Amino acid sequence: MKFLIIIGIVLLIIISVWYAKKTGVNSEFHNKQKALTVSDTIDNPLDFGYKMVWIAVKTNQKKRLAEIIKLKSIKPANWKSGIKTAYEDGIYITPQIGEWTLITGNRLVNKGDNKENMAALETLLNYLSAEFGEAQFFGTNRVVEYHSWMKSKNGKMERIYSYLGESMENIKVFGQPTDAEDQLTLFNSFSKDAENEAYFERQDLTYADEMLVMEIAGKWSVNPTILSKRTDIKKELGLAGK
Structure with missing residues (x-):
């Protein structure tokens, strides 16, 4: 009898979980728990950029x-709550920053940290x-030494440099190095020179x-780590979402 009662309880739990998934009860609860909370009080620009990815x-x-x-789940958001959202979920x-607007957030789809994501990111940049x-x-994360910059103009990719220091590749x-990179001998694991082990001992190479990343961003468009020093940022709200 006890065995039958235990079986009955297990079946009841299984049916309950199945029903919750089917009706979206769990998803609804999860969404409420993760509701976007932001402020629409206009504030001053906030610096960001480290351990982050963004599109200009x-x-x-x-x-x-x-x-x-x-x-x-789009909401008007000021700098403080918007950047907080970007660093969370x-x-x-x-x-607007000069002529530019930045889209930032570590949950950005296709942040380009592997070959598959890189291809989708190229498509998005070309579309934009x-x-x-x-x-x-631009993307950077010192934990795995992921550092990347890409530029697309008029629907065509012009330059990509993406490096993963963790695996040293x-x-x-x-594309050709831009003016911002001209004085650099950037490490390139795809180069013919890299086929020789001596390449990895060279002292003239620049490792991203x-x-x-911030320097290149500043020369191309916007260095987000010095936004608080700029005087050409509109006093307006941004948009936060998921």
Whole structure:
């Protein structure tokens, strides 16, 4: 009899879990627990960039950007709450910075940290640059030494440099170095020279790090680590979402 009671309880639990999944009860509860909380009180720009990924687009059409990246649960958000969202589990589209708007968040789909994501990221950047003229991607994470920058103009990719220091190899290198990179001898694991072990002992090579990512970003468009020093940022709200 006890055995039958135990079996009955187990079956009841299984049916309950199945029903909850089917009706979306668990998802609904999860969404409520993870509800987006932001502030719409306009504040001053907040610096960010380390251990983060972002896209710079030459436009101020935030709603259109949100539509393109399929952002959900969208709310107007100031810098403080928007950047907090970006570092946690959401995405923040910043107020206009000069000619640029940044889309930032570690949950950005296809952040380019492997070959599969890189291909999808290229497609997104080319789409954005076809519509707005230019789009750039930057990513950096000192834990695994992932450092990357990409530039697309008028729907065509012009430059990609992506490096993963943890495995001491590049994810992808494409196009000619830009003016911002001209004085650098960037490490390139795809180069013919890298076929020789002596290449890895060279002292003239530049290995990408988070500071170099910020330097390239500043020369191409916007260095997000010095936003608080700029005077050309619009006093407006950005958009936060998931």
